[in-house]
Amino acid sequence: MCLSTCLQNSLNPDKVYHERNITVARKLKLALIGLGRRGRRSHLPVYPKLNDVYDFVAVCDKDETVLKEVAEEYDVNTYTSVKDLVARERLDVVDVVVPGDAHHAVCCFLADQGIHMIVETPIAPTRPMADLMIDAAKRNNIKLEVAENYHRTAMARFQARVIEAGVIGEVGRIYRIFYEGGYHGMSMLRLLAGSPPTSILGITHVTPVVPIIDRMLRRHTEERWVTSYLDFANGAAAVMIYSNVIHARSLGRKATGISQIDGTRGAIVGTAIHYTRPEEYEKGAVAQAYEPQFISTEVNGVQVLDRILVELPDQTIVWENPYAHLGIGEEKGRSIDMADQLMSIANAVLHDTEPTYGAHAARLDQEMALAASESAQMDRQPLSFPLREPSQTETGIHERFKATYGYEYHEIEPLLDVWYPRR
Helix, strand or coil: CCCCHHCHHHHCCCCCCCCCCCCCCCCCEEEECCHHHHHHHHHHHHHHHHCEEEEEEECCCCHHHHHHHHHHHHHCECCCCHHHHHHHHCCCCEEEECCCCHHHHHHHHHCCCCCCCCCCCCCCCCHHHHHHHHHHHHHCCCCHHHHHCCCHHHHHHHHHHHHHHHEEEEEEEEECCCCHHHHHHHHHHHHCCCEEEEEEEEEEEEEEEEEECCCCCEEEEEEEEEEEEEEECCCCEEEEEEEEEHHHHCCCCCCCEEEEEEEEEEEEECEEEEECCCCCCCCCCCCCCEEEEEEEEEECHHHHHHEEEEEECCCCEEEEEECHHCCCHHHEEECHHHHHHHHHHHHHHHHHCCCCCCCHHHHHHHHHHHHHHHHHHCCCCCCECCCCCCCCHHHHHHHHHHHCCCCCCCCHEEEECCCCCCC
């Protein structure tokens, strides 16, 4: 089974593909902008495994030392200027992995040059910034994908399959405590609920911590704790609690967490499927926990995840890794999410379809995160969606943006030459 078979079907990544010898018309010329932690450690290693679809030709970053190291390892051209990259390379897709403040400037420029792109999360710090990107992509008939990866992980895909199979019934409540926050968390809550949000209540609490530098070399002097409660259009509700220090896994934070999805017939608690036999509904309704099995296969001498399954009394639920044959999915599925998002933009470009996640969903997930902050600023008042424009939170972000970089957020041309510090 070749990679392009998965490509043609990536709108349904849970499907198992058995066709062979299907090839794409041409490889897509790919460049990476941004060689920070995320770009170099998470995105770059996946490119060689997708070489049936992508021809990785260039990288762009301000750090010439890092550029030299990557060029030697991957044999690609290097640039310190986005403008030079675009002028000298004939590109189909650019993977934009720069600091979030730079997303809208870089993506608007690329769209105006007729280049498709996938951009790291969040899509942009504010909705007006995101709208500049969406409008530029639409104006130039360009595909824009956003690299939201949490719902693309192997376990998230498997749990989605369990929910779709009706094992736990209709989802009623979702708890994500110390698991993730911000746009990542909001995306997970929305997708698990299977419905758009209608209202949100945000609570924030800030306390000092001893000065620390976390494992990602980020400095913290305070802990910004956020609790969000959301209602969804289908009647589901969700609670999420997170903080910057929890995200850093510092000072003992994130030693444990709670992930629970309550349905009308059962629940998913952590990774376990809690199934109640129908004959037990009126006899205590005690559920039995079933842990999923992770089945591996060997590819080129390396063990990779082949499938996840759970055997229930009345059915077996299986999710199969569509990228196992490429050697993607070590350690219970590592890099499956990265491959899946890169395949999403490739499929969109080659087959003129929409990306599987897309800019509008990314905008909504960021709006949900912004709304939590806005609610907290408004004395913890519940807010309805869509959030008013401009919000106090976004106005503050725009003011800080100009104070930091010297330009208004919509001044795209000069912002291309600004240096954005890695975070």
